[in-house]
Amino acid sequence: MGMFMSFMGKGLPTTQLLSLVMGTLHGKFIDKDIKNFDDFHSAILDIFNTVNAALPGKHYDVPLPTEVKVCFEEWQTAEESEKKKVFIDFMRKKVNLSQLDDSTLITGLVTPPAAMAAKRAGESVPQLKLIKTIPDVIFVPSATMLALITVKLSRKMVLG
Template sequence: MGLMMSFMPFMGKGLPSAQMLNFAMGTVYSRFMEKDITNFEDFHIAILDIFNIFNESLPGKHYDAPPRKEIEACFAEWKAAEESAKKKVFIEFMTTKVKPSKLDNTTMITGLVTPPAAMAAKRAGESVPQLRIIKSIPDVAFVPSATVLALVSVKLSRRLFVGHVASTS
C-alpha cells in the first residue's frame, strides 16, 4: 500500500492543485469585490475581513495579515490597474504576501508545561484546609481551564511588553 501511494504525486502533502488554488482565489476575490471599495480604508478593511474569515473558518493554521505598508502598495497598484488586471494584482498579492502565523517559543513552552503544573498545584492545594473546595473541581475542567488561562496571560503580557518596547523605541 505504501509503495502505491509513493507513486502518486503530492499525495498527503496538502499541496493544492493549480485548479483548486485558482478556484479558491476566485471565490475570495469575488467576496472581496462585493464590498464597495472607494479608498484605502475600505480596501484595508476588506483585506482584514478576508483574514478574519480565513482564521475563523479554517481549522489549524492561521494567517497573519501583511503590514500596512505592503497593503498600501498593493492598493496603489490595484487602483492604477485596469479593471481586467485588478484580479491578477489581488491574487498575486494574496499568494506572495500571506504568511502562516508562527507560534513563539514562550507560548509553546507554556502550553506544554502548564497541564502537569496545574495537576501538581491541584494536588498540593487539596491538602491545604483553606483550599478544600478545590477537590470538588474535576481534573477534566481544572487542567484545561488553567492551561487556557496561562496561554491568555502569556499572550496578553507579550502583547503589552512588545507594545511597550515598540512605543519606547
C-alpha cells in the same frame, strides 16, 4: 463525472489550483463596495475569515494593518485592469500559514501537570481551602488556556 474522476488520481496542477483559488477570492473581494481603507481592510479580513473557516486545522495569519494600508494605496492608484494583479500579488506574499512557536508548544505541554500540582498544593494551605471546590475538569483547562493566552500576548508585545 469523467473529468472529476481523472482529477482524483492526479489532482489539479498546482498553478491551475492556485489560479482557481485566487480567482474565487478576487471575485469575493470585488463583490464588496470598497470606497475607503476601512472597507478595503474589512474585505481582506472577511476573506481571511472565510479561508480559515473553510480549511479545518489550517489557519492563516492576517497581515498587519500597515501592510494592508500599503496594498490599499497601491490598489487605489492602479488602473482598473491592474487591480486584480495587485490583489493577487498581495495575497501570494502575505498569506502565511500560522505556525506554533516553541514557547507555545512547551507551555501547552507543561501547564496541565503544573496546574494539577499547584491545585494539590493549594488544597493543603488553609487560606486556599476554597480551591477544593473547583473541579479538576474546570481548573486544569482554565489554567492552561490562561497560560497560553499569556504566552501569545507576551510574544506579540515583544515582537511588535
